[in-house]
Amino acid sequence: MEIIKMNNTSVFALICSAMMLSTPAIAESNYDMGGMVRVNYSYVDYDEASKDKYGDMKFEVAAFSFNGEMDDFGVSMEYRLRADFDAIKHGYAYYTPNDDTMIRAGVTKVPFGNIGFISNSFWLSLQYYVGFEDDYDTGFSVQFDGENSRTDVAFFKGAENSASMTNRFAADLYTGTVNGTEYTAEESNQINLRQSFFVDTFGIKSTIGASVEYGQMYDNATGNNDNRYAYAVHYDGTLNGWNVQAQYLKYEFDTAPEQNAVALSVVGAAYEVASEASSITANVSKTAELSWGTFKFYNDFNVLMPEHDDFDDSYQNVTGMSVANGPLLAWFDFIVGKNMLWSSRSNHVGLQDEFGDWDKKININLGYYF
DSSP states (O other), rough: OOOOOHHHHHHHHHHHHHHHHHHGGGGGGGGEEEEEEEEEEEEETOOOHHTTTTTEEEEEEEEEEEEEEEETEEEEEEEEEESSSSEEEEEEEEEEOOOOEEEEEEEEEESSSSSSOOOOSTTGGGGGGGOOSSOOEEEEEEEEOOOEEEEEEEEEEESSSOTTOOOOSSSOOOEEEEETEEEEEEEEEEEEEEEEEEEETTTTEEEEEEEEEEEEEEEEETEEEEEEEEEEEEEEETTTEEEEEEEEEEEOOOOOTTTTEEEHHHHHHHHESSEEEEEEEEEEEEEETTTTEEEEEEEEEEEEEETTOOOOOEEEEEEEEEEETTTEEEEEEEEESSBBBTTTOOOOSSOOOOOOOOOEEEEEEEEOOO
């Protein structure tokens, strides 16, 4: 008997076909399919090849999404494809037993930090690169909505795919060799709690909240379970198109005393981050409805301060503008970084600064959403 081998893309195509064939079971008004295609231009001032070519423009990502609902049950998924890999962004089923409660199970968003994002730019915040913004893991979450509050609790058994893979769109612990060091810990048994309050004072609509996270790290070399902790306090306020965001994060991965670093992976790459650090994000933006669409002007500032004496602070500042008009969305970002992964020539977050320079880059992302 011939065995048919299928890659991830083939499996995804079959899933999409099955969903389209099954949609008569769902009321037509209660499901939709969509996606997006994006290209990216970057000019990097510390890369001679980029300077010689006046930058590079490449295909960034394509995505397909499906959302469906029938009675009190629903499903939501998004699958993304890049030139070098493809992976799930999220995929979960949900149940709404009443108007105030939603239960999600699958690859779902980790309720940690500001509701939504703690950034305005395409580049996201520094906290994304240490695993605490726009993170998705495998487990379940429960959302309770009060009159002026929201409570999120969640349990995640592990990351959305294997710890030995870099094919992911959310930063998680990585098992493998990075810069000559072998890392063997993977995420497991994570608990999250986030409490948010919604306040309207003098016309300022504010969201004030706090988040805590506890999880284990399973060491594949020793069989031991080590601990990891994080907490954050966060604020998001809007008045007359102006928005202010602020978040303080403290995290710790329990590692061997001589190591002081862990390995993470995201979007096809693995890198090292300080195992214990605090981080501050402070953003300001202004949104304006103009003749050609919705414009947002912003500045996002981030710093990460490692606890280890031999390590140095990492900085990232993004000044930019986004433009949205119908299916089109574009980001125009000027990024300044120091000792920061992908914002500078450093290939880590919060380790020893080998260069000591502030680096700059221009990034333009153009997307069509359908």
